[in-house]
Amino acid sequence: MVKGTINRRGGIRTHTELNQDQLYVTVDLLVMTIRQERLTLLLSRRTNPPYASRWALPGHFIGMEDSAEKTAENLLKEMLPVRPYLEQLYTFSALNRDPRGRVISVAYLALAPFKQLESVMARQGNTFAAFQVATDREELLLTGESGEELTETDLAFDHGKIIRTGVRRLQGKLDYTDIGFAFLENQDAFTLTELQTVHEAVMGTKFDKSNFRRQIQNRYIRSGQMKSTDMQISGGQGRPAGIYRKIRTDDSTIWS
Amino acid sequence: MVKGTINRRGGIRTHTELNQDQLYVTVDLLVMTIRQERLTLLLSRRTNPPYASRWALPGHFIGMEDSAEKTAENLLKEMLPVRPYLEQLYTFSALNRDPRGRVISVAYLALAPFKQLESVMARQGNTFAAFQVATDREELLLTGESGEELTETDLAFDHGKIIRTGVRRLQGKLDYTDIGFAFLENQDAFTLTELQTVHEAVMGTKFDKSNFRRQIQNRYIRSGQMKSTDMQISGGQGRPAGIYRKIRTDDSTIWS
DNA sequence: CCAAAAGTGTTGGTCGTACACCCATGC
DNA sequence: GCATGGGTGTACGACCAACACTTTTGG
Numbered sequence: 001m002v003k004g005t006i007n008r009r010g011g012i013r014t015h016t017e018l019n020q021d022q023l024y025v026t027v028d029l030l031v032m033t034i035r036q037e038r039l040t041l042l043l044s045r046r047t048n049p050p051y052a053s054r055w056a057l058p059g060h061f062i063g064m065e066d067s068a069e070k071t072a073e074n075l076l077k078e079m080l081p082v083r084p085y086l087e088q089l090y091t092f093s094a095l096n097r098d099p100r101g102r103v104i105s106v107a108y109l110a111l112a113p114f115k116q117l118e119s120v121m122a123r124q125g126n127t128f129a130a131f132q133v134a135t136d137r138e139e140l141l142l143t144g145e146s147g148e149e150l151t152e153t154d155l156a157f158d159h160g161k162i163i164r165t166g167v168r169r170l171q172g173k174l175d176y177t178d179i180g181f182a183f184l185e186n187q188d189a190f191t192l193t194e195l196q197t198v199h200e201a202v203m204g205t206k207f208d209k210s211n212f213r214r215q216i217q218n219r220y221i222r223s224g225q226m227k228s229t230d231m232q233i234s235g236g237q238g239r240p241a242g243i244y245r246k247i248r249t250d251d252s253t254i255w256s
Numbered sequence: 257m258v259k260g261t262i263n264r265r266g267g268i269r270t271h272t273e274l275n276q277d278q279l280y281v282t283v284d285l286l287v288m289t290i291r292q293e294r295l296t297l298l299l300s301r302r303t304n305p306p307y308a309s310r311w312a313l314p315g316h317f318i319g320m321e322d323s324a325e326k327t328a329e330n331l332l333k334e335m336l337p338v339r340p341y342l343e344q345l346y347t348f349s350a351l352n353r354d355p356r357g358r359v360i361s362v363a364y365l366a367l368a369p370f371k372q373l374e375s376v377m378a379r380q381g382n383t384f385a386a387f388q389v390a391t392d393r394e395e396l397l398l399t400g401e402s403g404e405e406l407t408e409t410d411l412a413f414d415h416g417k418i419i420r421t422g423v424r425r426l427q428g429k430l431d432y433t434d435i436g437f438a439f440l441e442n443q444d445a446f447t448l449t450e451l452q453t454v455h456e457a458v459m460g461t462k463f464d465k466s467n468f469r470r471q472i473q474n475r476y477i478r479s480g481q482m483k484s485t486d487m488q489i490s491g492g493q494g495r496p497a498g499i500y501r502k503i504r505t506d507d508s509t510i511w512s
Numbered sequence: 513c514c515a516a517a518a519g520t521g522t523t524g525g526t527c528g529t530a531c532a533c534c535c536a537t538g539c
Numbered sequence: 540g541c542a543t544g545g546g547t548g549t550a551c552g553a554c555c556a557a558c559a560c561t562t563t564t565g566g
Contacts, residue, residue, distance in 0.1 A: 021320070022278065023279075023280075023281060023318065023320065024279075025279060025281060025349075062279065062349070062360075064277070065351070066351075067349040068349040068360070069349070088347060090344060091324060091344060091347045091362050093281075093318070093323040093324040093325070093362070094323050095321070095322075095323055102320055104281060104318075106347050191518085192518085192519090193517080193518075208555095208556070208557070208558085209517095209519080210519080210520075210521085210557090210558085211555065211556060211557080213519075218553090218554075233518095236516095236564085236565090237515085237517060237564075237566095238515085238517025238518065238563075238565075239516080239517055239519075239562060240518075240563070240564065241517080241518060241519090242518080242519085448545085448546090449544080449545075464528095464530070465545080465546080466529095466530090466531085466546080466547075466548085467528065467529060469545095469546075469547090470528090471527085471528080474527075492537085492538090492544080493537075493538065493539095493543050493544060494536075494537060494542085494543040494544030494545065495535060495536040495543080495544060495545040495546075496536070496544095496545075497545055497546090498546085
């Protein structure tokens with residue numbers, strides 16, 4: 001009857017059945033990246049009920065020894081080589097959101113360059129998969145690599161709602177914060193076109209090259225948060241692009 | 257040993273001692289208003305340990321029957337005649353934030369006109385008090401009605417940090433959302449000067465009258481979210497002010 | 513030379529800022 | 540009339556959008 005219990009060391013042992021007189025807290029992660037010029041989300045396929053074989057956000061119960069943020073970081077350590085940009089998104093606490101019992105979820109937004117996700121995809125290709133997120137519409141639409149489409153009702157729990165909240169937050173913060181840089185493979189060496197691709201993927205619209213550049217220069221270069229190096233991209237087609245560098249301004253302000 | 261337990265009906269019975277193997281979730285409220293042209297916060301004086309006799313945010317444990325938002329609403333029902341603007345702020349989950357045990361807090365921002373707080377202040381004047389919030393500085397400074405000053409370390413738990421987070425959020429959202437209107441006594445009849453007072457109180461700066469008006473008109477009147485009535489304020493000094501009316505655009509989007 | 517991608521310049525409109533000025537009321 | 544608060548007008552600079560144009564590479 002009461003199989004799921006929290007113990008002080010290792011968190012939850014088994015989750016198939018939860019104590020009905022107790023309240024549980026989990027962390028769910030929206031691991032997002034830019035892949036093939038599209039906003040892309042990492043989902044994991046559930047193996048156990050409820051929602052067995054459905055796609056869900058990677059998550060973990062919060063144990064007695066970890067804060068929500070630490071729980072998120074621990075989960076991310078199993079997936080990514082380095083700690084990505086991480087921001088608390090929202091806490092979901094509707095009564096019926098988990099059929100197993102009373103589970104509250106603190107959702108986090110994690111943004112990383114796709115390069116860092118490749119290792120997980122290779123190792124755990126069975127359980128994890130990348131889905132393109134349609135960013136030009138209000139309703140949720142996810143597209144898998146084989147072309148399969150998921151809408152909000154196809155996902156486990158209330159994860160569709162969580163994803164929509166995350167996409168809105170990302171789009172909202174893109175043009176008044178640093179957040180877009182988190183998707184760049186190397187913040188010490190990137191081109192303005194790469195940065196523009198990030199913005200276009202997130203917003204789901206194309207921008208004018210000239211205007212985008214001026215906008216970025218006004219926002220970041222005039223204030224010293226970004227610098228132009230004297231290096232250039234060598235290999236590609238066309239005229240070589242100038243390489244820019246983001247200045248790490250580590251004000252670790254929790255800007256929720 | 258284990259006095260504090262959650263039961264299905266009534267939530268927590270006693271809080272002086274919590275089960276050390278269990279995780280608890282509370283809701284804490286930042287009830288804010290504008291009073292005497294200053295941003296003002298409602299605090300409650302703790303009667304029980306820990307932090308007995310210290311000032312703290314009003315809060316309540318989440319029981320098995322209520323979501324976080326519902327818990328916040330229930331708490332607010334005991335304080336205010338009508339439901340105020342309510343928005344989830346952030347979830348605080350540091351391990352040491354409550355000496356009684358492992359308590360996670362979901363903080364909410366509640367904004368109301370001062371008029372609606374007067375009844376609580378009158379009824380429960382002993383436990384509740386209004387503190388002016390210094391909005392022109394990064395560090396926390398609260399000033400009570402008798403002139404007493406509180407800084408972050410004077411408050412119970414991590415409530416100082418919660419308050420700082422709330423003030424930042426309020427200031428950040430003031431000029432790209434509706435949020436300022438929540439402080440108006442009557443959204444169907446207010447003057448632009450009243451609205452300007454709200455903005456000045458929240459931001460801690462003065463604005464140019466002419467520019468503020470044009471800005472508001474561009475933002476809200478051109479888009480039909482606000483209308484000018486043909487009524488005027490009668491009683492006061494000086495030229496009578498035109499009365500405006502906010503159009504209720506009930507998109508209940510969770511814009512966290 | 514041509515395609516492709518990077519990068520610059522120009523022009524018109526909108527908006528924020530600073531500041532000077534006019535209007536209606538109470539006393 | 541005069542103080543008080545409400546409300547308008549103007550002029551400058553910054554910035555955004557649209558669009559035409561130039562520069563440097565590979566093939």
